[in-house]
Amino acid sequence: xxxxxxxxxxxxxxxxxxxxxxxxxxxxxxxxxxxxxxxxxxxxxxxxxxxxxxxxxxxxxxxxxxxxxxxxxxxxxxxxxxxxxxxxxxxxxxxxxxxxxxxxxxxxxxxxxxxxxxxxxxxxxxxxxxxxxxxxxxxxxxxxxxxxxxxxxxxxxxxxxxxxxxxxxxxxxxxxxxxxxxxxxxxxxxxxxxxxxxxxxxxxxxxxxxxxxxxxxxxxxxxxxxxxxxxxxxxxxxxxxxxxxxxxxxxxxxxxxxxxxxxxxxxxxxxxxxxxxxxxxxxxxxxxxxxxxxxxxxxxxxxxxxxxxxxxxxxxxxxxxxxxxxxxxxxxxxxxxxxxx
Numbered sequence: 551x552x553x554x555x556x557x558x559x560x561x562x563x564x565x566x567x568x569x570x571x572x573x574x575x576x577x578x579x580x581x582x583x584x585x586x587x588x589x590x591x592x593x594x595x596x597x598x599x600x601x602x603x604x605x606x607x608x609x610x611x612x613x614x615x616x617x618x619x620x621x622x623x624x625x626x627x628x629x630x631x632x633x634x635x636x637x638x639x640x641x642x643x644x645x646x647x648x649x650x651x652x653x654x655x656x657x658x659x660x661x662x663x664x665x666x667x668x669x670x671x672x673x674x675x676x677x678x679x680x681x682x683x684x685x686x687x688x689x690x691x692x693x694x695x696x697x698x699x700x701x702x703x704x705x706x707x708x709x710x711x712x713x714x715x716x717x718x719x720x721x722x723x724x725x726x727x728x729x730x731x732x733x734x735x736x737x738x739x740x741x742x743x744x745x746x747x748x749x750x751x752x753x754x755x756x757x758x759x760x761x762x763x764x765x766x767x768x769x770x771x772x773x774x775x776x777x778x779x780x781x782x783x784x785x786x787x788x789x790x791x792x793x794x795x796x797x798x799x800x801x802x803x804x805x806x807x808x809x810x811x812x813x814x815x816x817x818x819x820x821x822x823x824x825x826x827x828x829x830x831x832x833x834x835x836x837x838x839x840x841x842x843x844x845x846x847x848x849x850x851x852x853x854x855x856x857x858x859x860x861x862x863x864x865x866x867x868x869x870x871x872x873x874x875x876x877x878x879x880x881x882x883x884x885x886x887x888x889x890x891x
Contacts, residue, residue, distance in 0.1 A: 556878045566611045573597050596655040598626040599776035602784050610844055617788045624785035633778040635809050639707055644760040645770050654776040665768035673756040675735055680719040686767040693753025695853045699739045707811040708830055711758035714739055744854055758834045783828055795819045806831055
């Protein structure tokens, strides 16, 4: 490897500063008018969303909180009038969600030209192929922890993001599992165990993204990266971190809850309530790990996981391939293969 292409490790502060400068230096050059031409591309409002995410996590990344800056970036989007909450939560995740008025930036997927949206393959039982007349058999994988599933009120429309109970074919026949004595396939939110005798139909499965009848192993749904509902919660959190437990912070969270069909608004906001609301709103959108780290909960115990006495897992290890390619890199602390232990 040529010396110029073998950099040493950068600090988290250096990476933060680089990302911040790149966005700030270029944000005014980005397109402001959202259209099909900007869909799936970086534009001004997506840049504001990226900065809001950067600043809400700044204390984790650099040790210095940037709550005011996070709120300001969220306000830029809120005050623009470009985005609003969809009346129907699931319009953000359906097959034609490119029409969402809430998704700020999404990854455009297409079964033929841009595959990879295979969340249904990763979660559904093999026999659910017959539920949706899929062209490929799912792999029977991801499910929710029961304690998270049960954190939803039964009146919360977002609880429909999960598939539970008896599974049926597209024609209405109860599905059974030939690999488990032809037992009926009944998704039970309670997972009996991880191994060695985990039930093949254990756990509530992911149904947040519409699964079109006759879909291939790649869905047509686009995957949201930045969404207006998340921006409202970022603004609420930035205000809460600065001591506001009612007022606008509470109003923003209750907007999210009202859209979810919950008739009882929160009367006061705290970190426990906000983290729980973020979990319910952002399920299966890839932000839970980030949120748990920011709220100081990632190392806590939860179902099937003991307390982690070390916080080194809050930073990912550097992949072996990169370490082998660049001998100047040092593995992150407490991971095998070098670095501080």
